[in-house]
Amino acid sequence: MELPLESVDAPLSRFRPRTGTMEAWNAAYVRVEDYLRAHRIHNRLHQSRLIQTVLERAARRHEANPALEPTTLAAEEIEALMDEWFSEVLDNKNHPQERVATAGRVAMLLSDGPQKWPYAFLDSQTIPEDFTREMRASSMQAGPDMTFSNMAPRPIDLGTISEAAGETLERFEKWPILRTLVLWGFFLATLLAIFRVTR
Amino acid sequence: MRIVSNDFIDRPRLARRRRTFFTAVFILTSLATWFMADLLWQDGGQLSVLEWTLLGLFVLLFTHIAIGFVTALLGFYVVNRGGDSRQITSTVKPGEEVPLASTAVIMPVFNEDVSRVFEGMRVIFRSLEETKKLEHFDFFMLSDSNQPNQWIQEEVAWVELCKQVSGFGKIFYRKRRQQINKKAGNVADFLRRWGKSYRYMVVLDADSIMTGEALVKLVATMEKNPGVGIIQTAPRLVNGETLYSRLQQFANRLYSPIFLAGLNYWQQYDGNYWGHNAVIRVQPFIDHCALPDLPGSEPFGGRILSHDFVEAALMRKAGWAVWLASDIDGTYEEGPPTLIESAKRDRRWCQGNMQHSWLLAAKGFRPINRFHLGMGVMAYVSSPLWLFFLVLSTIHVFDLVRSPAHGAALEIQTSFFGYIIAVPEAFTLFVFTMLLLFLPKIIGVILTVQDKKQAERFGGPGAVVLSALIENAFSALLAPVNMLFNSKFVVYTLLGQGVSWVTQKRGSDDDDTDWREAIITHSPHILFGVVWGVSSYIISPAFFWWLSPVLAGLVLSIPISIALSKVSLGQKARQWKIFLTPEETQPPYELRRLRQNLAECYKHMRPIESLRADYGMLQAVLDPYVNAVHVSLLRQRRPSEESRDYFAQLRMRLLREGPAGFTTKEKMALLLDADSMIWLHRELWCMPSQGLAEWWRLAVRQYNVLTAAPITALYR
Numbered sequence: 001m002e003l004p005l006e007s008v009d010a011p012l013s014r015f016r017p018r019t020g021t022m023e024a025w026n027a028a029y030v031r032v033e034d035y036l037r038a039h040r041i042h043n044r045l046h047q048s049r050l051i052q053t054v055l056e057r058a059a060r061r062h063e064a065n066p067a068l069e070p071t072t073l074a075a076e077e078i079e080a081l082m083d084e085w086f087s088e089v090l091d092n093k094n095h096p097q098e099r100v101a102t103a104g105r106v107a108m109l110l111s112d113g114p115q116k117w118p119y120a121f122l123d124s125q126t127i128p129e130d131f132t133r134e135m136r137a138s139s140m141q142a143g144p145d146m147t148f149s150n151m152a153p154r155p156i157d158l159g160t161i162s163e164a165a166g167e168t169l170e171r172f173e174k175w176p177i178l179r180t181l182v183l184w185g186f187f188l189a190t191l192l193a194i195f196r197v198t199r
Numbered sequence: 200m201r202i203v204s205n206d207f208i209d210r211p212r213l214a215r216r217r218r219t220f221f222t223a224v225f226i227l228t229s230l231a232t233w234f235m236a237d238l239l240w241q242d243g244g245q246l247s248v249l250e251w252t253l254l255g256l257f258v259l260l261f262t263h264i265a266i267g268f269v270t271a272l273l274g275f276y277v278v279n280r281g282g283d284s285r286q287i288t289s290t291v292k293p294g295e296e297v298p299l300a301s302t303a304v305i306m307p308v309f310n311e312d313v314s315r316v317f318e319g320m321r322v323i324f325r326s327l328e329e330t331k332k333l334e335h336f337d338f339f340m341l342s343d344s345n346q347p348n349q350w351i352q353e354e355v356a357w358v359e360l361c362k363q364v365s366g367f368g369k370i371f372y373r374k375r376r377q378q379i380n381k382k383a384g385n386v387a388d389f390l391r392r393w394g395k396s397y398r399y400m401v402v403l404d405a406d407s408i409m410t411g412e413a414l415v416k417l418v419a420t421m422e423k424n425p426g427v428g429i430i431q432t433a434p435r436l437v438n439g440e441t442l443y444s445r446l447q448q449f450a451n452r453l454y455s456p457i458f459l460a461g462l463n464y465w466q467q468y469d470g471n472y473w474g475h476n477a478v479i480r481v482q483p484f485i486d487h488c489a490l491p492d493l494p495g496s497e498p499f500g501g502r503i504l505s506h507d508f509v510e511a512a513l514m515r516k517a518g519w520a521v522w523l524a525s526d527i528d529g530t531y532e533e534g535p536p537t538l539i540e541s542a543k544r545d546r547r548w549c550q551g552n553m554q555h556s557w558l559l560a561a562k563g564f565r566p567i568n569r570f571h572l573g574m575g576v577m578a579y580v581s582s583p584l585w586l587f588f589l590v591l592s593t594i595h596v597f598d599l600v601r602s603p604a605h606g607a608a609l610e611i612q613t614s615f616f617g618y619i620i621a622v623p624e625a626f627t628l629f630v631f632t633m634l635l636l637f638l639p640k641i642i643g644v645i646l647t648v649q650d651k652k653q654a655e656r657f658g659g660p661g662a663v664v665l666s667a668l669i670e671n672a673f674s675a676l677l678a679p680v681n682m683l684f685n686s687k688f689v690v691y692t693l694l695g696q697g698v699s700w701v702t703q704k705r706g707s708d709d710d711d712t713d714w715r716e717a718i719i720t721h722s723p724h725i726l727f728g729v730v731w732g733v734s735s736y737i738i739s740p741a742f743f744w745w746l747s748p749v750l751a752g753l754v755l756s757i758p759i760s761i762a763l764s765k766v767s768l769g770q771k772a773r774q775w776k777i778f779l780t781p782e783e784t785q786p787p788y789e790l791r792r793l794r795q796n797l798a799e800c801y802k803h804m805r806p807i808e809s810l811r812a813d814y815g816m817l818q819a820v821l822d823p824y825v826n827a828v829h830v831s832l833l834r835q836r837r838p839s840e841e842s843r844d845y846f847a848q849l850r851m852r853l854l855r856e857g858p859a860g861f862t863t864k865e866k867m868a869l870l871l872d873a874d875s876m877i878w879l880h881r882e883l884w885c886m887p888s889q890g891l892a893e894w895w896r897l898a899v900r901q902y903n904v905l906t907a908a909p910i911t912a913l914y915r
Contacts, residue, residue, distance in 0.1 A: 027888065034899055035884050039823050075885035102877065105827035110362060140358065142832050143371045144337065147395035151387050153491040156513075159560030166494025166557065173495060183694075194594065196248075 015052055017059040019066040028058060028070035032078055039105075040114035041121050050122055054078045085122050089135050110138035207424075208285045208467055220269055220465040227265040227635065232258050234628040249595055256588040263581050264635050266574070267458070271639030274461030278646065283464060287430060287522040288416065290423045297419035299335040300398040302478075304414065307385040308353070309343045309378075311405040314800040316340070317356040319408055322793045324364055327411035336414065337397070338370040343378040343385050347866045350374060351815035351825065358828050374832070376871065382474070383490055383506035394481050404475035407434065410529030410789050417478040417527065428484070428519025429511060431470060431477040433459050434532040437782045437790055441536045441711075442772055443763035448534060449778035450670050453657070454643040459525035468520035469567035474507035476530045480519065484510070487517040493557045498550045498692050505551025508575055509558060512568035529787065537712045537764035538677065539720055542684045549579040549688040582685030589749070593735055596742045640667065658779035666777050676752040676759055683724050683753070712764035714757075721756040728753025810898055813858040816866055817898050819876060820853075826880040833873040846875045854882060857894030 017025050032051050041047055058073035079101070086104025087097075108114065111134040114121060120131045158166065172179050235257050239250045246254065277283045291297055304323065308316050320338060327333050340357060344350050357372040364370070375388060386402065394400075399421055401414060409432075417430055433455065436448035463470070472479075488510040493500040503509055511521045535541040552575040559569055559576075644667045647653050648660045657663045732750040736743040743750075752759070762768060772778050782790060806814045818825040838846065849869055858866060869875050888896055 031884065031888075035823075038821065038902065069887045071887045072885045075881075079881060079885075098877065099830075102827045102830050105823050106831050109358065109824040109828065110367075112362075139367065140361075140828070140831060141368055141371070143339075143373055144368075144393060144396060146392045149391050149394045149485050151391050151394070151485045151489045153489045154487070155491050156558065157562040158494070158557055159562055161560050162557045163494075166500070169495040169500060 015055055015059075017055070017062065017070070019059070019062050020070050024070045025055070025059075028055060028074040031071045032074050035075065035078060039108070039121065041118075042114075043118045046119050046121070050078075053122075054081065057081075081122055085124060088124060089127060089132055091136065104135075106140055107135040107138040110140060111135050207287075207290075213467055216465050216467070220273060223269040223272070224262065224265045227268065228258060228262045231261045231265075231628065231631060234631070235261075238628065249591060249598070253588065253591050253595065256584055256591070259577075260581060260584055260588060261632075263574075263577050264632070268635040268639060270461035270465070271454075271457050271642065272461065273464045274457035274459065275639075275642050275646070277460040277464050278457055282526070283460065285467060286463065286524070286526055287424065287427065288420055288524050288526055291416065291419050295419075297422050299332055299415065299418045300422060301396065302336050302399040302401060302414075302418050303339055303389075303393065303397040303481075304336055304401045304403065304409075305339045305341055305386065305389055306403045306405060306407070307341045307343065307382050308405045309382070309385075310346050310349045311344075313349060313352040313356050314797060316353075316405050317360050318793055318796040318800060319406070320370065321360055321364060321796065322789045323403075323409055323411070323414070324366060324370065325411075325792070326409075326789050327414055328364075330411040330415050332411070332415050333369070335418065336369075338366070339389060339393075340370070340372045341385050341389050342372065342374040343381070344374070345378060345867065346815075346863065347813070347819075347870055348815035350867075350870065351819045351829065354828055354832060355818070355825055372832070376834075380490075380502050381504065383503065387489060390481065390485050394485050397481050399478050400481050400484075401478045402475050404532055406533040407476050408437070408531040408789055408793060409476060410787065413527050413529035417524070420524065421478055421480060424520070426518075426520050427468075427522055428480050428514040428517075429470070429472050429477055429521040430524050431472050431522070432527045432530040433523065433525040434476040434530045435780075435782060436534045437531045437780075438533050438794070439536070440766045440769050441764050442768040442778075443538055443541070444534050444536045445769045445772060445778040446670055446673055446763070447541075448780055448782075449666055450674070451534075452780040452782070453647060453663070453667065454640055456525070457639060457643055457646070459523065463523050463525055466523065466567055468522060469515060469565055470511070470521040470523040471568075471571045472507045472511035472514075472521060474505075476532065483514060483517060483519050487519075488513045493554055496695075498695060499553060500557070503551070503554055505548060505555065505575070508552075508555060508568075508572055512558070512561075512564050512572065515565045515568055516563045529789070531782070531790065538680070538760045539712055539716065539764075542681070542720075545579075545681075545685060546688050549685060550692050552576055552579055553689065553692050579685050579689055582682045583689050585682055586686045589746075593731070593738065593742070593746075596735070597738045600739055637671070640671065643667075653781075656781035656784050658776035658784060662776040662779055666779070669777060673759075673763070675748055676755065679728075679749045679752040680721070680724055680756045680759075683727060711766070712761050714761065717757045717760045721760055724753045724756045728756075807901055809894070810901060813866070813894075816853075816858050816870070817902070819870060820879045820883055821895075821898055821902055823880070826876060829870070830873050830876050833871065833876070835873060838872070838874070846872055850875050850879055850882070853879065854886060854895060855890070855892055857892035859894065 029051060032054050033047060036047050036050060041050070054074055054077045057077040058070055061073050061077070062068060062070055082101050082104065083097070086100045086107075090100070090104055090107060108121075111131070113131065113135065116134075117128055117131040120128055172182075232254070236246075236254055239246055239254060304327075306316070306320060317340075320340065324333075324338060327336055340353065342350065342353050344353060353374070354372065357370070361367045361370050373389070373392075375385060378384070380387065390400075399418055401409070401417065403409065413432065417432065420430060421427055435455075436444075436451040439445040439448045490503045490506055490509060492502050495501065497504075514521055535544050555572040555575050558564065558572055564572075644663060647657060647663050651660075654660045654663055657666070728750050732743065732746070732754070735746050735750075773783065786794070805811065806817075810817055819829045820826060846869070849865060853861065853869065869879070883891070883895060883899075891899075
């Protein structure tokens with residue numbers, strides 16, 4: 001991991017980026033804070049430690065390339081931090097690199113990580129053993145192993161009357177004009193019948 | 200081919216039962232037909248074409264009534280004797296421990312209320328857990344939901360439910376990419392993937408509840424009877440809140456026991472399948488019940504919509520028994536809340552049942568299955584036939600009024616359905632018909648009232664009688680409205696047309712039918728009633744009064760429909776002990792739990808109005824956990840060059856413009872693409888605020904408020 005988390009011991013108030021406006025860094029701060037909260041990291045102390053780590057990493061990159069947005073840099077840094085941390089915690093066994101964060105978050109959710117170990121998130125120094133164990137044991141199985149069967153539709157012999165009616169109907173559907181004419185004929189026949197019975 | 204064992208009921212005995220049933224139907228219909236023919240004959244000494252048509256219709260319609268009556272009467276006979284010795288459940292002795300086999304409890308869902316669906320599953324899971332037989336059961340939520348919000352909420356709810364009940368590896372969730380062939384296709388898809396792993400499957404509806412005890416009993420009964428393919432339970436209607444749904448559940452609870460007992464009496468192992476709350480032997484179902492398309496295209500042909508009756512017929516054709524187990528308690532479902540919702544459901548069922556006409560003459564089907572299919576068709580076709588009968592009667596009266604010979608007779612005789620008839624004979628026919636219609640209901644009331652304990656469960660003898668009287672009054676008023684609804688559905692189905700419905704304007708506290716919806720839906724009924732009433736009065740005032748019960752229902756359809764849809768009136772009725780059912784006065788543990796859990800769920804803060812419409816998409820993109828769960832559940836795909844460009848363009852648009860301009864298809868396409876979902880999540884959080892649509896900026900601000908507490912199972 002590029003930056004050990006002991007550096008967060010320095011208070012956030014000492015964070016002074018050399019490049020970029022205060023407004024832009026403020027926006028970056030808010031974004032990281034929002035992202036941590038979206039991960040259910042509600043402990044303020046832990047939050048501010050992580051924010052400082054992330055912003056310091058972002059500030060260093062910003063010095064090298066001031067054209068970049070501090071918000072984007074901060075978001076990228078926290079993503080990178082998470083990828084590294086999840087790889088370490090999960091021991092990165094079965095997951096392709098681009099899916100590590102996804103697997104890690106699922107494990108966090110299933111193990112109730114943010115609630116049970118509120119200081120563990122992104123801490124590479126003192127990861128509780130039971131937390132690691134729980135994270136690695138977490139699995140989400142949407143379905144059991146498949147055991148395929150062939151369930152192909154079998155034709156039903158509808159009988160002579162239905163078959164004949166079916167063929168007629170299918171032919172009918174191909175000739176919309178004939179269908180309309182028959183409908184008109186039916187309507188006329190009904191009118192005639194009513195006329196006849198009321199005479 | 201599996202042959203149904205004769206051990207259970209010997210053929211001569213079953214044949215006797217069926218002879219009794221059909222002979223009674225035949226005798227009753229013949230008697231009524233004789234009266235009717237005699238009345239028509241009296242008009243002119245011989246039958247005209249119109250009169251022959253009327254008589255033909257009468258025979259058909261009266262047979263339909265007689266079948267219901269005889270079934271109820273046989274049911275009364277059975278109940279009065281203390282029950283039928285020939286019930287499939289009696290093969291498992293009380294207290295007998297039957298080893299169970301692997302069973303999948305499957306719940307196909309399609310855009311249902313997610314809270315209700317998952318809380319229902321939670322209750323069933325817990326109830327089964329308490330029987331200590333959980334190890335034999337797996338649960339499957341089989342989603343066909345095609346709305347982004349539903350889909351994402353289902354995923355979130357599934358994960359939370361599994362976490363809360365330690366259900367991973369026991370409760371599974373499957374979302375189909377393509378919703379081919381609706382519910383039948385959904386179940387078939389499950390069977391193709393996992394069917395081989397289970398000996399039985401219990402099919403539930405999204406609103407079904409079954410107790411653990413009922414599930415265990417069903418599977419045990421299957422294990423004891425290796426020749427049985429399907430056992431169908433008789434679910435009771437519960438959880439009704441509106442006046443309409445409470446009325447329906449009261450009627451279902453009070454009258455159905457004798458009908459079900461009668462049904463089992465004569466159908467035995469030739470029973471029917473109603474599509475849910477039933478246990479099915481998986482392998483024969485896979486082998487014999489895959490449904491082909493019918494000739495022609497929808498709505499009359501094409502894929503079979505009402506699959507259940509056909510599956511029962513195919514199972515029987517293959518030699519497997521199909522039983523009704525109406526004596527199994529702990530099986531429930533919910534009914535539609537309003538008259539209009541009920542009509543919408545009927546519209547679907549009508550189309551499905553009409554398709555069964557193709558199968559009436561299918562080779563190899565058993566006669567009783569043809570009878571079931573025929574009755575299913577008649578359930579809807581009888582409506583236009585009744586309408587036709589009444590209209591012809593009106594024409595007939597007009598004919599009689601115009602004829603001077605009969606004009607004189609009019610003054611000294613009375614009219615029944617348009618026939619100028621001698622009072623005693625007409626009255627006999629009238630009383631006879633009413634007897635057939637109402638006697639089963641009266642028997643149901645008497646049976647309940649005479650059992651003090653049972654009557655108390657309905658709120659007391661007085662409450663039962665009063666509720667039954669009110670129920671009958673409403674039934675009489677609703678019958679002509681349903682007749683017109685169903686007639687329209689049948690005609691539209693025959694013409695290959697769909698029926699459009701007014702979208703309800705939600706917003707009232709209890710989601711009543713609003714006036715706009717009621718006026719637009721019921722205006723044709725009122726118009727029809729007024730025109731018919733005025734013309735019949737002009738033709739003959741006496742005939743008008745005979746018709747008045749039918750006309751009243753039509754003319755008053757708007758206020759009736761609105762009043763019945765009121766939750767507030769449903770609650771008032773409950774306070775006054777009207778339409779009480781045992782499931783309300785002494786609710787079983789599972790229903791109590793469901794109610795409590797749902798009350799908790801619905802307390803959750805709902806997303807603000809401007810975010811609500813696309814809240815699923817919001818969560819799937821923005822929330823790191825929901826995004827991760829969603830991506831994990833998606834199948835990996837290798838996109839083509841074109842699709843990559845298409846998705847790249849869609850993603851950028853989504854972040855820059857927000858989801859408002861997206862079609863459901865576009866949203867679903869993005870949600871189905873794992874790469875897009877990963878990209879969107881990353882980019883949303885990386886992009887400076889000014890690059891994002893205002894909708895997303897608001898979402899980020901609001902989501903922090905909403906996620907102050909960990910995501911609980913279910914947001915409504």
